Amino acid sequence: MAQPALTKITTTFKQGATTAIIGHTGSGKSTLMQLIDGLILPTAGSITLGDFTITNETPAKELGKLRRLVGYVFQFPEKQLFAESVLDDVKFGPLNQGLSDEKAQERAQAALEQLNFPLELLKHSPFELSGGQQRRVAIAGVLAMHPEILILDEPTVGLDPEGQAELLTLVRDLQDQGLMILIVTHQMEIVAQLADEVMVLNHGQLAFQGSPQDLFIQSDLLADNHLRLPKAIQLATNLGQRGITWDGLPLTTDQLADQIIQMWRDQ
Amino acid sequence: MRTTNIRKITISAMLMALLIIFGRVFLIPIPWTHGNVNLCDAAVLLASLLFGKWYGGTVGGFGALLLDLISGYANFAPFSFLAHGLEGFLAGWLYTRTHNRFLALGVGIVVMVAVYVVANGVLYTWVAGILGIGTDLLQGIIGAVVAALVYQPLKRWGNNE
């Protein structure tokens, strides 16, 4: 424990916005998320979430309350399933919050429905489901707790392309509902498609915070952090270097296509 | 095509790793003794319930042997080998034969406690042996309760031949 996992980070996260947190393995991303969820306490400094302030001396009871604000979907969340039925597993969080069985069941069903989970499987064991279904059950278990801040750690890793697309749609739905989301990811496509803001951590220090557009034009910063641009942005960047001017760097294939078509027609 | 046999080795290895983890980090503080009991018996008994006497015995015996060697109780290692080996073997054997969880786990922990009484008696004095019964028995009972609770949702992975 000689080296601090995070050093003197000062930052704010916007309410209702989606922030992507990126950085290579060991950059301190998970540590930061665990601090925000009160799973570990800061050695020095503080974190404020709404009315709560976490410091080194925050008692365990307070942390319990804090964790109700934050929903944390861990990497490979399906690995956390344990109950004998899907419904019991999703109800676990709400019951821990002290809700009645009825209310917990209501919330569980609503969360599963939002995730397009086939409700006829409610009584089945979660271990009988496919990988994609298991992940949806696990995410439902967090959403059923009605968090105000949602942390997603590498939510698409290990899913097939269809599952990945479904998950991105879900995140967009949650964004539309005004939920504040923090996504830890290595995938720049996700940053480009979903994030309002992006934060780059490097060896425990804040290397960048700003909009995805601002990040993607900083080639040195990207190279230092071993970040690869998505193909669409890479192409746009290369064309930019060849003298083509964009009306704001396109972030997705669709945006790139739109701008090219526009340019073509303008001539 | 040979995987069944190799699977026996890998499953036993994972259960041994779990035994070491349960023995080293899953400690339940016991209020009136200022001490902890560890949960390695839960791992032994789960191995017995899920996979029968050979797994129970092998995992219990060799897992406990390793656990003692790496946690600084080398003096106990041969006794632990015997205690947890017999515990796992008998619990597995009885469960396969009778399907009575209470009997299987009960006999398993009684045998384990008995071996430790002898171990303490031989190593130190008989007084120490008898004094150890309390915590060993408690540890065994807690291990058995945990094993019984966890066994239910895990049954489908068992292969109690």
Next chain:
Amino acid sequence: MSLVEVRNLSFTYPDSDESVLHDLSFEIEANEWVAIIGHNGSGKSTLARLIDGLLSPDQGSIRIDQLPVDNDNLSLIHQKIGFVFQNPDNQFVGATVADDIAFGLENRQISRPVMQDKVQRVLKRVDMVDFANHQPEQLSGGQKQRVAIAGILALAPQLLILDEATSMLDPEGRAEILNLIVELRRESKLSVLSITHDLEEALLADRVILMDKGQIIKVGTPQETVMNQELMASHHLKPVFVRRLLDRLTAAGISAPADVNTSEQLEMWLWKQLDSKI
């Protein structure tokens, strides 16, 4: 003479009544890179396991380098095929990197001096010499997969099977592994069978087999398969970037010449078109 010959292969898992593969036949030539694509549940991983003799087929036959894959030839088959699995952690047997690389050599009872020499050589090849005594917990996913590949190279197989070997890695690790494979193929006569649902990865192959519901839907060059947007979409695969952009442009009445197929070609063409227009 093909390296891999699959004839009328069918397979059903013992505890299920639905068959996973029906009547498959195809070949892989020596020094060829074949990618099998298909979404989850298409049977592609099962197929790879059958080829390596890790499962036994219900019907049909598989030959590797003329040798039938059956119980009598298993150790020879495993000698000819190196298999990299999806989860880097669950194929790491040894306590350290060097121990893990030696695992396959130990199984073949190679003498210790020869082993030491081989371990050093493949460590150098995958650029992991400094990590020889590291434990798996100290490595990234990409590094673990490199160790897995090193362990295979030490045995000098003829065919390398990659079963979703990059799907649990971050983009950097994925690029590292794919570059390594491309280099290895340049240096030796290694054949590759890669199983993936990442079409960008399949673009690197010489030939692509599209599978769905246990059947081969189409076999062809990446151009004929991966670049066929309709075909990919109808089998739930996410089209590659170049194809999607070209299709968007075509829909708007902008058509690229037929020889524009890669990101680089697209860049050159767009530059010329847009630059001349400005």
Next chain:
Amino acid sequence: HRLDPRAKIIACFWFVILVFFAKNFWTYAWLTFILGIAMVMTKISFKMYWNGIKVLIGLITFTVAIQILFSSGGTVYWQWGILAITSGGLKQALVIIMRFVLIINASTVLTLTTESLELATGLEILMKPLQALKVPVNQLTMMMSIALRFVPTLMNEVTTIMNAQRSRGVNFNEGSLIKRIKQLVPIMVPLLVSSFKRADELATAMEARGYNPDQARSQYRVIAWQRQDTQAMVAMLVVTIALGLLRIWL
């Protein structure tokens, strides 16, 4: 430190057996002296050794107290019913304390100076003779080395699972014994499920890499018995003879 793990394991058990043959003051003093030298040679702080004893302090205190109060013989210093403090009792208590301390510290020396991987390798070779009894030693040692390899991996998994459960509202380290036991279910079930999955995948990977449980394998990792190991064994022999002499003459 640099000894062959086999030498260390043998020396440790040898020493523990010697402790049983210690009878009088001089024999204990001799063994304490020898163990003291070994402990100093490890260059490990005495705090670590104390930690080993601390765990058993309750048991030691109880045993000693009972030994003092219930033993008889020698001068009686204090008596109340059947309880008595006698010189014989005190002497026996001292002997027991010495036994505890010597045995515990001897095994601590072994553990602190030997990595678990070395221990497993040492154990493996010491078990080899059992092969004659048709014990599948190769398979057992393969199990043990895989077990040690996966302990850190599964430990990380435990941490993640516990964090995930805490963020779902579980408060560990709180509540009655029953509640604590129940809280283990959501940790242990995922842990076991994932271990079974790992075991399955690992078995397939091992087979693909040419592993055959019934076949002999060559060894990449070897431990070599060196002159210093023989010296250590000779030293143990000297210690034993000296102990014997001390027992007879004093």
